[in-house]
Amino acid sequence: MRLNGAQILWECLVREGVDTVFGITGGAVLPIYHELPNYPIRHITMRHEQACAHAADGYARATGKVGVCLATSGPGATNLVTGIATAMMDSSPMVAITGQVATNALGTDAFQEVDITGITMPITKHNYLITDVADLALAVREAFHIASTGHPGPVLIDIAKDAQTAEIEFEYPDYVSLPGYKPHTRGNPRQIKQAADMINTAQRPLIIAGRGVLVAGAQQELCELATKAHIPVSTTLLGKSAIPETHPLCLGMGGMHGEAFANYALQQCDLIFAVGMRFDDRYTSAAGTFAPNAKIVHVDIDPAEIAKRIRVDLPIVGDAKNVLRQLLPLVEERDLADWLGQIDSWRAETRDRDALWQETDEVLPQYVVFNIWEATRGEALMVSDVGQNQMWEAQYYRHVRPGGLISSGGLGTMGFALPAAIGAAAGRPDCQVWVVVGDGGFQMTLQELATVMQERLPIKIAILNNGFLGMVRQWQEMFFQKNYSGSPLLGPDFAKLAEAYGIAAATIESKEGVAAAVKAAYDSDGPMVIDFRIEREHNVFPIVPVGHPIDQMIRRPKQTQP
Amino acid sequence: MSLPPPDSTFSRRTLVVLMEDKPGVLSHVSNLFRRRNYNIESLTVGHSETQDISRMTVVVHANDAMLEQVAKQLYKLINVTKVSEVNTDDAVMRELALIKVHAPSAQRAEIKQVVDIFRAQIIDVALDSMVIEITGDESKVESLISILKPFGIKELTRTGRVAMIRGSLTANGTRFGS
Ligand SMILES: Cc1ncc(C[n+]2csc(CCOP(=O)(O)OP(=O)(O)O)c2C)c(N)n1
Ligand SMILES: [Mg+2]
Numbered sequence: 001m002r003l004n005g006a007q008i009l010w011e012c013l014v015r016e017g018v019d020t021v022f023g024i025t026g027g028a029v030l031p032i033y034h035e036l037p038n039y040p041i042r043h044i045t046m047r048h049e050q051a052c053a054h055a056a057d058g059y060a061r062a063t064g065k066v067g068v069c070l071a072t073s074g075p076g077a078t079n080l081v082t083g084i085a086t087a088m089m090d091s092s093p094m095v096a097i098t099g100q101v102a103t104n105a106l107g108t109d110a111f112q113e114v115d116i117t118g119i120t121m122p123i124t125k126h127n128y129l130i131t132d133v134a135d136l137a138l139a140v141r142e143a144f145h146i147a148s149t150g151h152p153g154p155v156l157i158d159i160a161k162d163a164q165t166a167e168i169e170f171e172y173p174d175y176v177s178l179p180g181y182k183p184h185t186r187g188n189p190r191q192i193k194q195a196a197d198m199i200n201t202a203q204r205p206l207i208i209a210g211r212g213v214l215v216a217g218a219q220q221e222l223c224e225l226a227t228k229a230h231i232p233v234s235t236t237l238l239g240k241s242a243i244p245e246t247h248p249l250c251l252g253m254g255g256m257h258g259e260a261f262a263n264y265a266l267q268q269c270d271l272i273f274a275v276g277m278r279f280d281d282r283y284t285s286a287a288g289t290f291a292p293n294a295k296i297v298h299v300d301i302d303p304a305e306i307a308k309r310i311r312v313d314l315p316i317v318g319d320a321k322n323v324l325r326q327l328l329p330l331v332e333e334r335d336l337a338d339w340l341g342q343i344d345s346w347r348a349e350t351r352d353r354d355a356l357w358q359e360t361d362e363v364l365p366q367y368v369v370f371n372i373w374e375a376t377r378g379e380a381l382m383v384s385d386v387g388q389n390q391m392w393e394a395q396y397y398r399h400v401r402p403g404g405l406i407s408s409g410g411l412g413t414m415g416f417a418l419p420a421a422i423g424a425a426a427g428r429p430d431c432q433v434w435v436v437v438g439d440g441g442f443q444m445t446l447q448e449l450a451t452v453m454q455e456r457l458p459i460k461i462a463i464l465n466n467g468f469l470g471m472v473r474q475w476q477e478m479f480f481q482k483n484y485s486g487s488p489l490l491g492p493d494f495a496k497l498a499e500a501y502g503i504a505a506a507t508i509e510s511k512e513g514v515a516a517a518v519k520a521a522y523d524s525d526g527p528m529v530i531d532f533r534i535e536r537e538h539n540v541f542p543i544v545p546v547g548h549p550i551d552q553m554i555r556r557p558k559q560t561q562p
Numbered sequence: 563m564s565l566p567p568p569d570s571t572f573s574r575r576t577l578v579v580l581m582e583d584k585p586g587v588l589s590h591v592s593n594l595f596r597r598r599n600y601n602i603e604s605l606t607v608g609h610s611e612t613q614d615i616s617r618m619t620v621v622v623h624a625n626d627a628m629l630e631q632v633a634k635q636l637y638k639l640i641n642v643t644k645v646s647e648v649n650t651d652d653a654v655m656r657e658l659a660l661i662k663v664h665a666p667s668a669q670r671a672e673i674k675q676v677v678d679i680f681r682a683q684i685i686d687v688a689l690d691s692m693v694i695e696i697t698g699d700e701s702k703v704e705s706l707i708s709i710l711k712p713f714g715i716k717e718l719t720r721t722g723r724v725a726m727i728r729g730s731l732t733a734n735g736t737r738f739g740s
Contacts, residue, residue, distance in 0.1 A: 121590060122597045126640045129585070146640060180582060180643040304634035307627065 005133040005164040006031040009097070010039040012140040015172055018068050020426050022046055022055040026072025027112060028099030031164035044426060044455055047447040049076050051419035053083020054445070057092045058420030061406045062381060063427040064217075066093045066147050073099045074112030077158070078119065082413060084154045085123040089410025090238060091211065093152035095143050096124075102162040103131040116158050125153035133166040142176045150183030151302035152215060183301060187318035187326055194314055195273070195297045196330035199229055202271035202295075204339045207233040208254070208283075209242035211409075212276015212300060212320050219243065219402045221324035222275070228328070230336045232343055234262040236277045237394055238409040245398035246378065251343065252398075255283035256544045257391040260553055261346035263544070266291055267551040268342075275299040276320045279310040280410070289549035299323050353541075353556045356396075361511050362535040365389065365464045369396035371515050372434060372462060375522045380404065381424055381431040385417035385441035387471035389464040391540045393436040401431075415444030418461065422448060425457040432460070432522070439465040439491045449501040452527050460521040461529045463494055466536050474539050478554070498529035505529040570625040574603060576655065576725050577629075578733040579618040579636055580610060580644040587641045591618065594639065600624065600632055604657075604722030615643065617733070619724045633738040646736040648725045655725045658695065659703045660685075664714030665692045673713060680706045691716060 003011065009032060013021070020042045025033045036043055046052045049071040056067030067087075071080050077098040087094045101110040117129045126146050128139040136159065143155040199205055213222050222242055226233050226249045233243045234254040243250045254262040266272070272294045277283070279298075284290040287309050298305075298312040299320060306315040316323055355366040369392050372380070378400035384393040384407040399405050406424055408416040417437045425433040442463050452459055464470075473487040498505035506517045508530060521528040542553035581587050588607060595602050601623040610617035622632055633645045648655075665673050665687075673692065677684055682696035696706050700723065707718070727733060 117586065118589070121586075121593050127586075151638075178640060180637075181640045302638070304631065304638055308631060 001170045002167050003170040004031070004167045005136055005159065006035040008133065008136050008168070008170050009140065009159070009164070010035055010041065011170060012137055012172065013041060013068065014039055016140070016144045017065065020044060020059060021068045021070050022052040022059070022423060023070030024049050024052060024072070024076060026076050026099065028073035028076075028101060028161050029070065029164075031161065032070070032097075032099065032159075042426070044422070044451065046419065046422070046451050048445065049079030050082050050415070051422070051445055051448050051451070053080045053094070053096060054086065054413075054416050054419035055423035055426070056094050056096070057083060057087040057090075058383065058406055058423030059427040060087070060092045060094055060423070061403065061420070062424035062431070064403075065427070066095055066144055067423060068095050068097065070097045071099075072112070073101055073116070074114045077114055077116040081119060081123070084120055084156065086408050086411045086413045086416060087154040088123045088125070090408065091152050091215065092154070093147040094154040095140075095147055096154060096156045098156065098158045099164070100129065100158045100160045103160045104162070106131070106160065116156065120156050123154070124156050125151075127156040128158065130157060130159045130163050133163045133168045136163060137170065138173045138176070141173050142178065145176050146178070146181065150181075151305075184303070184317045185301070185319040185322055187299070187316045187323040189326065191314060191316045192323065192326045193330060195316060196327055198271055198295060198297060198314065199231070199273060200332045200334070203336070204269045205229070205231045205271040205273065205336070206265055206269040206294075207231050208236065208272060208274040208277055209233055209239040210236045210275065210277025211238035213239060213242040214276075214403050216276065216301075216320035218276075218321035218324050221321055221328065223247065224328055225324055225331060229331050229334045230340065231273070232265060232340065234258070234266065236280065236283050236409070237407060238405075239277055240394065240405045241399035241402050242276075244400045246400060253394050255550060256285065257395070257540050257542065258283075258550070259395070260350045260542050260555060261343055263542070263550040263553060264346045265343050267293075267549060269294050272296045273299075275324070276301075278305045278308070281309070284310060285544050285550045286547050353558055355556065360535070363508060363511055363514060363532050365392045365532070365534045365538060366396050367511065368462060368464060368514055368518075368532050368534065369393055369436065371518045372436070373397045375518045376432060376434070378404070379432075381406065381428060381433045383407070383417045383421040383424055383433065383435050385435070385437040386412045386414045387438045387441060387469070388466070388474065388538075388540050389436050389438040389441070389470070391471075392464065414438075414441035417441065418445050418448045418452075421459050422451055422455070422457060425459050426455065432458075435459060435461040437461065437463055438470055439463055439467065439489055439494075440469045442494070443491065446497070449498065449503060449529075453502050457527060458525055459527045461527070463529065463531050464534050465491065465494065465531050466534050466538065467491065468536060471540070473537070474543075477537070477539070478543070479545065494529060494531040503527050503529055505531070507531045507533065509533045570627070572623055572625050574621055575624050575629050576648050576650075576653070576723060577620045577622065577633065577636070577738070578646050578648055578725060579620060579642060580734065581616050581618065581639070582641040582643060583614045583616045584641050587616070587639070590639050590641070591636070594635055595620075598631070598635055600628070606722040606724050619722070621723050630738075644734060645738045646733045647738055648727055648733065652729075653725050653727045655699050655723050656697055657700055657703055657721050657723050658697045659707070659718065659720040661694045661696070661707065661710060661715060662691055662717035663694060663710050664690065664716055666690045669713055673710070676706070676709055682706060
């Protein structure tokens with residue numbers, strides 16, 4: 001078959017199982033767009049390329065498949081950068097395709113020329129500049145392989161315009177040969193035996209589960225391990241739902257804004273079995289103060305993650321599912337009543353301070369999230385933004401659906417939620433998708449409301465509107481003498497704005513209205529925006545000040561009992 | 563134990579890196595060193611015995627833990643096929659330098675003498691300067707430079723270290739950490 005580069009690109013994408021592409025056209029991708037209508041692929045036209053990348057990322061996290069975004073050269077390509085970096089930090093499989101000026105113009109500062117392979121070198125797992133159509137098919141094949149295997153991540157393919165129009169005999173390469181790329185997948189049996197011995201003899205063991213468990217689809221195995229050996233499980237932000245959060249052994253998220261009892265358990269345990277997580281500083285706080293009494297077993301598919309920040313006693317390189325399967329038969333049933341009893345008493349003390357008990361007519365963010373949780377029974381696909389809203393979602397939505405939370409953890413990208421939700425909703429029409437977002441982050445990508453409407457995606461958007469860049473304001477309150485420099489926001493009327501886009505909307509200003517508004521959104525077939533005017537200076541508790549050990553938290557002041 | 567290891571001592575360590583000869587691979591590697599804040603002293607790259615495989619020698623200032631991270635991060639680059647450390651004890655290490663030294667006729671004899679002692683070579687002579695070539699380990703190159711300095715060095719270029727394991731073992735057959 002003699003095809004041009006644009007046709008070859010689409011042929012390859014179809015063969016890779018791509019059904020949706022998030023893109024914005026432009027001069028350097030015109031040949032690619034010209035061929036698009038001939039292929040069975042849904043193209044979602046976004047309103048900003050950053051949103052294309054976040055949508056591809058959201059699609060990937062929601063479906064487990066590679067997300068694909070497409071942009072023109074120059075500004076189209078540079079607009080992708082934040083979204084690519086976000087995907088890189090959270091190990092999300094993505095292929096980003098950009099157009100490039102023609103080969104004979106390369107390096108001349110031609111109109112809309114930018115060195116996007118140079119720019120994205122540190123934020124992609126790999127990238128390609130294609131100047132010869134003969135290299136295109138293999139590059140696409142390799143890109144999908146690299147993006148989706150091992151430690152997943154984004155791969156960028158930059159295609160010169162002349163390579164899009166040049167013709168060649170098309171042949172789909174049937175295998176890739178990458179001598180320098182061979183991810184480990186099975187754990188070393190000797191190390192696994194050693195890990196089992198450590199687990200079987202520990203008195204106060206704890207599992208930390210990260211996103212790697214979800215990527216590997218190892219929730220079942222993790223749950224079996226915890227249940228069999230009676231080991232409590234804490235998760236990272238991105239590891240939420242690695243074990244159903246209603247499970248009695250689930251301690252929820254640990255770290256800077258983690259559950260107090262999870263943080264106490266981390267500092268008191270004598271063994272940490274960490275799987276698919278990378279000891280991020282938001283989880284461990286200062287590395288030298290973390291888990292002072294514990295031996296650490298670290299399971300990760302990426303050898304470079306092991307001993308990067310935290311000293312590890314036993315490393316196991318491998319895929320979480322394989323390693324857990326290898327480990328399970330070697331682990332003994334245990335009864336750790338003392339340890340679990342200790343954790344339960346910490347848990348009870350935490351419950352006493354819960355914001356949900358607070359008597360007030362104001363709309364408390366925790367109460368909003370709690371209502372969404374109740375209405376959706378923990379089964380929704382939640383997409384949170386960054387800031388206080390992200391932490392309240394994490395603390396009050398107990399995820400039951402595996403992979404039920406999509407959030408920018410590593411890069412902490414404000415404006416991520418709405419476009420990522422578009423990707424998630426496009427990939428998973430069977431799920432109800434909710435966005436929890438702050439008034440600040442929402443205004444960074446709210447132009448995508450137009451995409452929501454154009455594509456008829458029934459996304460429910462809960463804005464936790466505090467009139468502040470709230471998380472920053474909280475730090476200023478606590479650590480910068482309440483000097484609210486640059487953090488107050490005067491926002492628009494979000495309900496009117498939503499209506500201008502043709503989206504149903506409500507504004508909720510008191511506690512009574514919350515449940516009904518959530519229910520209305522839950523029941524509706526279309527998208528909805530709810531502007532929750534929450535208490536303006538409400539804080540996220542607990543909070544571990546930077547550099548402190550994670551059990552030295554600032555706690556919520558005790559309320560009088562209801 | 564979660565405490566970071568007590569910092570083992572920093573020293574100059576040599577890594578040999580084999581990589582597919584693909585466009586951009588060298589910038590991937592140098593970019594990695596900059597981004598991860600690794601302290602490199604020299605980096606030399608050229609063809610290897612295998613077609614389409616380039617061989618790079620990097621000298622890094624690192625301790626054990628850092629060197630391990632450097633190697634692991636290098637392995638993450640898709641086109642890197644092999645990383646191995648070579649130790650001064652079991653490898654030959656060489657670098658080449660070209661030195662253009664101020665050499666009016668009155669000083670030539672003296673310079674020639676120095677060059678002979680170092681078993682270096684004079685490869686170009688002009689009216690008032692000459693170009694000297696020296697091959698050796700860094701300390702040898704270093705000392706020749708310091709001896710020539712008083713004569714007036716007009717131009718200097720050094721290749722950085724290249725290394726090869728002695729005996730029949732090859733860098734291709736050893737792997738970092740094993
Ligand atoms: C793109 C980007 N810019 C700046 C920041 C720094 N930042 C972190 S949280 C935050 C405030 C977020 O405010 P808002 O979206 O209203 O959420 P809230 O904390 O009030 O819930 C800011 C500015 C960021 N994370 N991302
Ligand atoms: Mg806000």
